[in-house]
Amino acid sequence: MTTPFIDEQVRQLPLSPGVYLMKDERGQIIYVGKAVVLRARVRSYFRGTGKLDEKTRLLVDEVRDLEYFVTASEQEALILELNLIKRHRPHYNIMLKDDKSYPYLRITPGEWPRLEVTRRYIEGEGRYFGPFTDSRSVHAVVELIRRIFPFRSCTKNLKTVKRPCLEYDMGRCPAPCTGKVVAEDYQKSIDQIVLFLEGRQEKVVRQLNNQMTAAADKMDYERAASLRDRIRDIEEVIAAQRVATRVKGELDAVSFAQNGDESYVMVFFIRGGKLIGREHFLLKGTKDQPASEVVSSFLGQFYSGAAHLPPLILLENLPGDQKVLEDWLSSRRGTRVKLTVPQRGPRMELMQTVAENARKGLEQYKLKRLLTGADDARAALEELAVVLKLDRPPERIEGYDISNIQGQLAVGSMVVFNDGKPDSRHYRRFRIKTVPGADDFAMMKEVIGRRFTRATEETDGKWGTLPDLILIDGGKGQLSAAVEALKERNTDDVPIIGLAKEREEIFLPGQSKPITLEERSPARRLLQRVRDEAHRFALGYHTNMRQKTAVGSTLDTIPGIGPARRKTLIKQFGSVAGVRAASFEELSKIKGITGQLARLIKESL
Structure with a gap:
């Protein structure tokens, strides 16, 4: 049933192509659509509603406001519609699930390219293949290609490397860092990787056969044998790809x-x-x-x-x-x-x-x-929607926690659960920067503030996906601090709750009495999982920070070891344990470490 306000908005719509946005009573975008004629398309929702399917009827019942963009053509409307759907992820649109996180294979730009797995697609920054849905299979492809076409995988500055690493000894890298391969030959190998990924392996085989023949003519039998092995591996891949189909092209x-x-x-x-x-x-x-x-x-x-x-x-x-x-x-x-x-x-x-x-x-x-119990997760999400009076089950839940010892080495964590399951690819860690002393409330405010500042700055990036529910580890104090941070960034329309550990009470903004769920409640168990995961992730980061500080402190107690020498020793031997295991002669060879200082290090450790 429409309102006079909606009726008037529909009458004012232009007779031109464009994109329309439907909003609910909170002003949230719940549907994005395109139209050849905006007025006719939008009007069709509100006339003859008895003929609409159930999902569209629910949509129409929630619409309280309309917005539109006029475009010059249907194609422009399509592009704008896709961009708006990706940005706002409206509840009533058909959505490609988790489309932001699919992995790609990328050939990096530059003189010595690499083949890498990435989840960011940036037009013009290298050659991409994908997207793929199974990250394990993508990594398996990379390993296969490295066996057939060795390439560098490190991100080091090649000008500073003095000797080849273990990857070269294993035959997995041609070591361009030390001049073991010239740029022209390396690029030929990269070009063959591109052909391989494009499915044009026969062309690669022809090229390798020519190279093998040329190597044999020069009596370079070792290279000829290596090329023969490559050809055999590629032909095995070709045989596996030939399915029972006669489709060409x-x-x-x-x-x-x-x-x-x-x-x-x-x-x-x-x-x-x-x-x-x-x-x-x-x-x-x-x-x-x-x-x-x-x-x-x-x-x-x-x-x-x-x-x-x-x-x-x-x-x-x-x-x-x-x-x-x-x-x-x-x-x-x-x-x-x-x-x-x-x-x-x-x-x-x-x-x-x-x-x-x-x-x-x-x-x-x-x-x-x-x-795997995914149906249990769905039941928990649906229960949360009822208990917290949400418009829909919270598909993306973000959990936050703070970890510190009397304000020292304070850190914050953000964990993400998608469809009731942890999604570690989206986890984030924060080093507290602005809060002196042990003030957990202020630390929580800083973490939430930094997260949602990034969300407003990078609407299309990895921070741009907003949660359907925020879970704060703590009671009224932590919750109030987080709510204040959201209000300062005009993102206080995101649902947020606090979960206090003592009685597992759920606190909501503006409500004095907490909610307590039954012990067997699926929703309660899910919230506990999110809270515990945020705590684990924060504690792990805090422990790591303490260990790094302890490493530095151990070496700093040795007279003559300052920050520069400490860094040199850790870089050379990997850890304090590595320094402790090093011999007197190995220590003495390090630049800046005299024989007297080497003896002092051995005695101190």
């Missing part, structure tokens, strides 16, 4: 299987008639949504962050905005990209394989959730 094949409010999406990557990889993704918020809408949402969100775009994408269902998506994808690739549903032949057989993999993948995912 370069394409991606996408299919999904739906389970309630989630959809399991499977993508096969075909390059040169070979399956070079497959990845699965989870979409949230797909309940009651037509297949065309699910496909459209996935294509937009996935390919906005994909490092490579093929000229052809096979689908089971075409998106409703096919032309707009094709134009946008083509502009990103630089040449035409076509979306199509195959009707016959090898491509249709491939799609059947992808669809079957999606169905099997969904079954495995549901079984895994059952065995």
Whole structure:
């Protein structure tokens, strides 16, 4: 049921393409959509509501305000819609689950490039491959490539290195740091890594065969044998990638299987008639949504962050905005990209394989959730939403704690739970900078302030994802300090609670009486897990700081050892234990360590 205010806003909407934002009574964005004609599209939500699906009816019931952006074209509206969805992550939009944290492979720029795993995609800063969903498989690919094409993995300043490290002795690095390989040959190896990752291994094999022949002609049999082994390893990879498909060329094949409010999406990557990889993704918020809408949402969100775009994408269902998506994808690739549903032949057989993999993948995912207790986590989140009167279950919970000894070496921790499970990739640590003495309240205020200052400064970065719930380890005092920090940064609309350890009482801002949950309550157990994890993480950081201080203090007690010599000794021997184990002769060889000082070090330690 609409309000006069909403009716008037709809009447004022322009008859042009653009993006509309729907907000709830708290002013939070709960849905972002695009439209060819803004007024007509938004009006459709509020007319004939009896024909709307359940999810859309719930959305309409919550709408209290509208905002819009006019764009010059449908393609501009699509791009803006994708950016706003990524930034605000509205509750009613179909979302690519945890899309900010998928790993990529990156060839770094510069004279001596490296192949590394990264979770940050920055246009123009190197060559990217991905995204991938399984970080373990990505690291396995890196290890395979290092065995076939050795490359440097360190980030050292190569001009300062005096001798090759153990990686060179193991045959995993060609040691450009000491001139063991010239830049031209090293770059050739990097170029072959790129071809390998693109699925063009046959071209790499041809290049290596030519190099092997040339090495044999020069009677450099050791290099020829090494190249022969590389060729054998690559041919094993090629054999494994040749699946039972007669599809030619370069394409991606996408299919999904739906389970309630989630959809399991499977993508096969075909390059040169070979399956070079497959990845699965989870979409949230797909309940009651037509297949065309699910496909459209996935294509937009996935390919906005994909490092490579093929000229052809096979689908089971075409998106409703096919032309707009094709134009946008083509502009990103630089040449035409076509979306199509195959009707016959090898491509249709491939799609059947992808669809079957999606169905099997969904079954495995549901079984895994059952065995790992994911349903218990969901029950805990739903209970929290009821108990704390939240609009929806808190998918992202951030827990905070402080650790110090009478104000010394004070540190703070931030842990993140996604869907009721710890996500250590998003954990953060803070060294307290502004609070003298033992003032836990002020320390908590500093930590929360620094975290949410970063959130307002980096809306699209790793700090930009805001929590659905903040958990403070402590009672009214710590909670009040955190709330004050949020208000100072205009982020006090984020739900926040304190959990006091003595009676496991939950404190809410503005409420004098705490909430106490039953001991067997799933919500209580989840909050305890978040609180305990924040405490563990903070204590670990604090212990590490104490150990480092203790290391410095041990050496500082030796006359003649100042900060510079202490740093030199630790750098050379790795630790105080290493210095203690060093011989008199080894100590005497260190620059600045005389024979007399070496004897004093041995006696003192």
